[in-house]
Amino acid sequence: MHTPESTPTGPPSLQDAVREAFEAGAALSRAADAFRPRTGQTDMAMAVARTIESGGVLVVEAGTGVGKTFSYLVPALLSGERVLLSTATKTLQDQLYGRDLPRLVKALGLPVRTALLKGRGSYLCVHRMEMARQDASLPDRSALRTLAKVESWAQVTRSGDLSELPGLDERSPIIPLVTSTRENCLGSQCPRFRACHVANARREALAADVVVINHHLFFADLAVRESGMAELLPSVRVAIFDEAHQLNETGVQFLGAHLATGQLIDFARDLLGAGLQLARGLVDWQGVASAVERAARDLRLVVGRTPTGARLRWTGAAPEQADEHDWQSALDGVARACEEAMEALETVSEIAPDFVRLSERAHSLAQRADRFAQPGPSGVVRWVDVGLQLRLLESPLDIAEAVRTRLLGQSPAGDPASESTQNDAADDEARSIRAEAAASRAWIFTSATLGDDARLSWFTEPCGLQGAEVLRVGSPFDYARQAALFVPRDMPRPGDPLHSTRVAAVAAQAAGALGGRTLVLTTTLRALRTIGDALQTRFGIEGGLDILVQGQGPKRSLIERFREGATQGRPGCVLVASASFWEGVDVPGDELQAVVIDKLPFPPPGDPLVEARSKRLESSGRSAFSDYHLPEAAVALKQGAGRLIRRETDTGILVVCDPRLATMGYGRRLLAALPPMRRLDSMDAFEAALATLAAATRASTTDPASA
Structure with a gap:
């Protein structure tokens, strides 16, 4: 019983619990041996906790190395709320569900049930597998052997998740024959419905406290069911979207x-x-x-x-x-x-x-x-x-309207609820219920790259989130010490037929000095082929390096080989890639020390979607170049550059083979979007930096204690 002078104390708030978890020697130290308190990580976690407590929308750009996964998982788990986690790819889903969540749940000592939910195409359909055995159109004997492997695995799998089947190529022609789609699924009428892995995964998701999905699944369902993730989303109070920079482009695929x-x-x-x-x-x-x-x-x-x-x-x-x-x-x-x-x-x-x-x-x-x-x-x-x-x-052209109306429960643009007629009463009531539920929810959107201005307009505008709270947390890395930027001024302009050949020469110079350890990112498939062929020709003659080119194997296999580098008597690697390799590629340590970007990644001018978005801006009196093309290039350039430094001990050189970055007025805006690396102003400085990197790598290899 307290005295009149004492202050009554209630249970600690979520923010108090989160602050305590991020202190030195607290719970997170048990989840990660290398954990130590970081101001940026704690600031983000506190912002997430505030949003969960009060509801609303939070957009966080968290630079590489902040540790954003812990920053949103810890408050989400400690809140005791039902949580939906969505990320960009199935690989990241598996990492969240299989590694990050179990570690934190154990460290925090919480009785939390988690579930993993993917799209239909990720799960074995027993009925279609049985039908496939009778399919006369099976491609060849190899396909029959793969089908037999699937049939054998089907006897022992509990989840039916095909990613768990060892050795199954993600491009195998058998996969469409043993999985279902929304179009061909028989639902409850299926003769093997009791064994349906999709239905079982959904049941587990509905019973779980934390459900991990991906953006494709989220929008595929949103496009068909306006209630959101069918029965799941209405029961969720906290929704977190990691790698949120992909939301708009993913969403428009499904909302048309x-x-x-x-x-x-x-x-x-x-x-x-x-x-x-x-x-x-x-x-x-x-x-x-x-x-x-x-x-x-x-x-x-x-x-x-x-x-x-x-x-x-x-x-x-x-x-x-x-x-x-x-x-x-x-x-x-x-x-x-x-x-x-x-x-x-x-x-x-x-x-x-x-x-x-x-x-x-x-x-x-x-x-x-x-x-x-x-x-x-x-x-x-x-x-x-x-x-x-x-x-x-x-x-x-974007997902803004869908986010505002279907997620946040707002009235459609230009159609406020007050203008509804009596015949729309039912719609008004449903909209009001959705709006009330949405207002009490916490929506968190985060990524390492969400824009190049203070409001993160590149992300918030097309996603209909202009009213969101915005937080930008800088990377803890010492980029001036760890990384250098080189822009060769004597390079041909990107439109020159010799440009890709010269890019290949610069990449070869870096790879030769570093013993591989070089990632070349291209903006077009034509450049990919030209540069890949040039490097394979050169090092095929000289020997000593493996040249890996996108398209010559599954993405996962190429990245795994690149990470291995010069081990077990195998040569070092150069990886030449485009498109999806600009992001999500994580190669920490010495195996990646140079990233070469062929040219500034402006959106392709002939793309119909790009043209339509540009015309819409111009029709409203805005500049398509300043308000669309430049922000797109800035975000993509930042994503590509982000492949270089992944840990506090990494070092490396970023080479952008586009002289416009140094000579055009808009180059300053693009440079400002990059991490604050030191600049190399000449070829001599570039060669000296390569030599320093190579010497440091040799020293650490010879004497690991010096690393």
């Missing part, structure tokens, strides 16, 4: 519409397989399936010999390079073939649930063909991706 010739081919294959197995002789399955395949091929042929990888603008009735009459005729042919398939399937629909689902797929494909045959709605952009298959895409 698409039709691919590959979808039609897959449908025809499934139609033929189910028909021959379950209703042979009742329908001319070969003829029906062939009609769908022929319609898909006819659609692909309309664009002719367009190079693979091209994106075709589509502002009128047909995309560029396609005859309008032929295009409309091909789309009509797709719709007609799918409708004929529906008619055939209706005659056998009572035999098996497979036919009901196939009929629904045919209806959906016919609807999409009809949609793309009509003019596109306002506020979206259409284009066609050309590859081995043709992909017709319609996308919003």
Whole structure:
């Protein structure tokens, strides 16, 4: 019993508990041997704790080395709230679920149930696996051996997560045959529903306190169910998005519409397989399936010999390079073939649930063909991706409206709730309920790179988060000591045909001095091939280095080989890559000491989505270059540069082979976005820095105690 003079004390607040956890010698010291208090990490954790306590939206840019994972996990776990964690890739999901969460749960001594939830394509579908054994279209003996391996593993797996199957190539043609999609899943009508790994994973997620998902799964579900993650999101009070810089580009993929010739081919294959197995002789399955395949091929042929990888603008009735009459005729042919398939399937629909689902797929494909045959709605952009298959895409320009209305529960732009008519009463009530629930939730968005201005506008504007609290936490690394930046001033401009050859020469110089340990990041596939070929030719003659080029093996295998470097009698490595290798590649230590970027990563000017976003800015009186192209380049450049220094003991050189960084006025803005590395102002200084790095590496290899 306290005296009148004493101050009553209640349970400690979340902020108090978080502050204590980050103190020296506290719980986090048990979770990570190398843990020591860092001001930036604690500041971020306290901001996350405040947001969880009060609700609202927090956007945090946390530089490399801050330790942002602990900064959001600790307050989330200590809060006792139901938490949804979303990250960019399945690899990062596995790391969060398999390494970071268990360590923290144990260190904090919390009775927390965690679950991992991926998209359908990550889980074995037992029913489709059994159907695949009867599939006459299996590619070859290798595919049959892989299928046998999957069948054997299916007897022992509990999760059904295909990433747990050793030796399964992520590009294997068997994977689509043994997994389901939203289109072909039979749901509760499936004869193997009791063994469904997708259903089991969802049940575990609904029962868990912390659920780890990925952005693709989040937006795939958001696009279909406005309630969010089906039953899951409404029960969650804390939602955290790591690697949030990918949210907008991921979201626009799912919030529009698409039709691919590959979808039609897959449908025809499934139609033929189910028909021959379950209703042979009742329908001319070969003829029906062939009609769908022929319609898909006819659609692909309309664009002719367009190079693979091209994106075709589509502002009128047909995309560029396609005859309008032929295009409309091909789309009509797709719709007609799918409708004929529906008619055939209706005659056998009572035999098996497979036919009901196939009929629904045919209806959906016919609807999409009809949609793309009509003019596109306002506020979206259409284009066609050309590859081995043709992909017709319609996308919003950003996810701002979806985030505001579907996540934060706000009224649609230009349509405030007060303007609703009486007939909209039910919608108003539902919107009000969503808004009240959303307001009490904590939304945390974080990444190492979210923009190049104080408001992080590059991220907050397209994501509809302009009203969010913004926090920027700088990296604890001593970049002036650990890293140097070199911009060769005598390089040809990027448009010069000799540019990629000169980039290869600079990369070869770095790799030769360092014994490999060099990552070359390109902005185009053409540059990737030119530089990769040049390096393979040079070191193929001279020997001594392995030149790894994106596309010549799975991404995971290339990175693992690069990390090994010159070990066990194998030579050092140079990795030449583009696209996804600009981020998410973590090679700490001496095995990566030079990052060479071929040119400033401005968005491609001919890209239909880029053009549409630029026109929208210009129509509102803004500068597309200053407000879109420059911020995009700054963020991408920062991501690429971030591959170099991953730990406090790392050292290295960043080379940007684009003289515009040093000579153009906008170069200052791009330089300001980079970590504060010391500058090398001449080739002599570059060569001296390489020699110093090489000498230090030799010394640490000879005498590990000196490292």
